[in-house]
Amino acid sequence: MVKIAILGFGTVGSGVAEVLTENGGLIDRRVDDLVRLKYILDVRDFPDSPYRDCFVKDFSVIEQDPEVDIVVETIGGATVALDFTTRALKAGKSVVTSNKELVATHGYELLKLAREHGCSYLFEASVGGGIPILRPLTSCLAANQLEEITGILNGTTNYILTRMIRAGLTFEQALQEAQEKGYAEKDPTADVDGHDACRKICILSALSFGRQIYPEQVPTQGIRGVALEDVAYAGSADYKIKLLGRAIRRPEGKVCAFVAPHLVPGDNPLAGVEDVFNAIAVRGNAIGDVMFYGRGAGKLPTASAVVADVIDIAKDLKRDHRNDWEEGAPDLVVSPDVLTSQWYVRAEATAEQARAACGEIHLLARSGAPAGEVAFLTGPMTEPQLRKRLEGLEVRSLFRVLA
Ligand code: HSE
Numbered sequence: 001m002v003k004i005a006i007l008g009f010g011t012v013g014s015g016v017a018e019v020l021t022e023n024g025g026l027i028d029r030r031v032d033d034l035v036r037l038k039y040i041l042d043v044r045d046f047p048d049s050p051y052r053d054c055f056v057k058d059f060s061v062i063e064q065d066p067e068v069d070i071v072v073e074t075i076g077g078a079t080v081a082l083d084f085t086t087r088a089l090k091a092g093k094s095v096v097t098s099n100k101e102l103v104a105t106h107g108y109e110l111l112k113l114a115r116e117h118g119c120s121y122l123f124e125a126s127v128g129g130g131i132p133i134l135r136p137l138t139s140c141l142a143a144n145q146l147e148e149i150t151g152i153l154n155g156t157t158n159y160i161l162t163r164m165i166r167a168g169l170t171f172e173q174a175l176q177e178a179q180e181k182g183y184a185e186k187d188p189t190a191d192v193d194g195h196d197a198c199r200k201i202c203i204l205s206a207l208s209f210g211r212q213i214y215p216e217q218v219p220t221q222g223i224r225g226v227a228l229e230d231v232a233y234a235g236s237a238d239y240k241i242k243l244l245g246r247a248i249r250r251p252e253g254k255v256c257a258f259v260a261p262h263l264v265p266g267d268n269p270l271a272g273v274e275d276v277f278n279a280i281a282v283r284g285n286a287i288g289d290v291m292f293y294g295r296g297a298g299k300l301p302t303a304s305a306v307v308a309d310v311i312d313i314a315k316d317l318k319r320d321h322r323n324d325w326e327e328g329a330p331d332l333v334v335s336p337d338v339l340t341s342q343w344y345v346r347a348e349a350t351a352e353q354a355r356a357a358c359g360e361i362h363l364l365a366r367s368g369a370p371a372g373e374v375a376f377l378t379g380p381m382t383e384p385q386l387r388k389r390l391e392g393l394e395v396r397s398l399f400r401v402l403a
Contacts, residue, residue, distance in 0.1 A: 002031065005039035006060040007084055008075035009046060009055075011383040012098050012125070015303030016072050017051055020310075027307070031314045038068060041084075051204060059084050063091050070313055072306060075096040078105050089121065091114045091168045094317070096309040098125035098302050104199035108212040108327050115324075121310035122323065124284035126151065127200045128278050130301025131294040132308075137207050137282065144284025146249065150402070153200040153245045155237040156184045156191035157223050161241055162274045164231050171226065183276055183297070193222035194243065194259040201245030204280070205257050209249055212328035213257055219336060220259040229395045230346060232366040233375040238266035239344075244275070244402065249333055257337040258336040263344045263377075263401045270402070336383065342401035343386050346375040348394035377401060 004020065006013045020027065020037050027035050039062050040054045049055075062068055071088040078101050085102065088095050089110065097103065102110070103123045114121040124134050128151075137146070152158050156178055163174040164348040175192065178184035190196045198220040205213045223243050234241050242264045247257040264271045269291055275278040278296025283289050295301040344364075347354065354361055354374045361376040369375075373396075378386060386398070 001034045001036055002069050002212045002317070003036055003038040003067045004039065004070050004072060005068045006037065006074065007041045007059070007062075007081070007369050008073070009040050009044070009049075009072060010076075011299045012302045012306065013040070013042075013072070013074035015152070015299035016074065016306050016310075019303045019307045021050075023307075028312060030311055033314065035310070035314050035389040038065070052397045053310060059087065059174055063087050068093055069317055070310055071095045072310065073099055073102075074306070075099070076101065078102045079385060082106055085110055085121075086113060089117050092117050092119050094120040094122070094313045095123075096306055096313065097123050098306055099123070100126040100196070100199040100203060104215050107203065107206060111324055120313050121314065123203070125302045126306035126310050127203050128280060128292065128294065129155070129296040129298060130304045131278060131280070131292050131296060132305070133280050133292045134203070134207055134323065136292065137204070140278065141257070141282065141284050141287060141290070144286045146282060146284050148249065148283040149201070149204050149208055149245075149247045149280065150270065151197075151201065151204065151245045151280035152270060152273050153197040153280070153296070154191055154194075154243060154244055155196075155278055156188065157197070158273065158315065159183050159276045160192070161223060161226065161231075161243065164226070164228060165235065165240060166274075168228065170228055171224065192224055194220040195290065197243060197245040197259045201247050201257055201259060204245070205247040205255055206325040207323060208247065208282075211253050211255075211326045211332055213247075213255060213333055214328055217328070217333040218257045218259065222259075223261055225397060226261050226399075227397060229366065229369075229373075229375075230399070231276075233346060234263050234344065235362040236364050236366055237362070237377070239263040239401070240266065240271040241399065242270060244270070246303040246350045248339070252279070254332055256334050256336055256339060260336075261399050263399055265402065268402060340380045340382050341403060342380055343378045343383075344375070344397070344399045344401055345378065345386075345390065345395060346373065346397040347390070348372055348396065349374050351376075352395060357393055358386075
């Protein structure tokens, strides 16, 4: 029998309990053993829960119980979760998590700890919710040198941008709607300012390129600066504005990783990814382009990925299930300033001033544009080159165009 403990009975933790129970028969058959929930750790009381007999408040009960094989950490954050994960791994218990903050900030040391104690640390649910992406990266695509990853990695911001594009809502109106629907938190900072997408691109980069990349190494811009005017100008030329997490392998072996709103051409599959859906496009030197699409958040989709990791470990507790990457380094990550691309610019200027500054440009139009406003697409150049050319112009918005 394989015994499980869940840490945190919130949305994901309760989803994991539900999937383990509802799909218990097929999980047992797939593991070829009995997989049973033994403990749920939470500071709150749940007297009416069907799992009420499983609840404990003291982590050491789980830590010291030799029957517990796998700990599912769905507490979130990088404080209590770090302490409990460290202690579980040291006790030789494998840990499965959906906690992207913890993996992005402490992945290397926790993977090392798992290796030292002969257990596993798996986190499929930390990126893309229910979308299978981490295991395909490290197994199905293992024959490739991975070159580039481009993802819509945050469902909340994708929902907000979709509502701005489709319904003409302002950022504030769309954010309020996302909060009413339960997608955005009361404090939406982690989503709208890009931190959540940043953590996810760090995890994808580490798995793809083999070294830890820390969130503070990744320039991150959220969507607060995207205005309805930009959505309209972009739409006039068949572009959609999307928040992208990108990681590009550089020829010298370094990695360029960043998060920023982009104009995505209408014929790029990422342009059609709407609402709370996520998609991750991966480029490998043998496979070319491949894309993963699905529900990037939510109770049961996320639980689906967590329980898949549990099943993987439970099938053979002794096998090496580890993801792995090496320690990061301050000079591993290079600035996106090195990347040449087309740019979208909206400025308080005339078309003549824009042309004089940027040379050959493609002017964009929108109905109701005030006199003295200009929006255009530039030719290919780096951001420092562009900023130098724009000196003296009153720039309102500036976004990279995805090639
Ligand atoms: N807040 C995240 C999102 C949840 O909106 O995508 C899943 O990580």
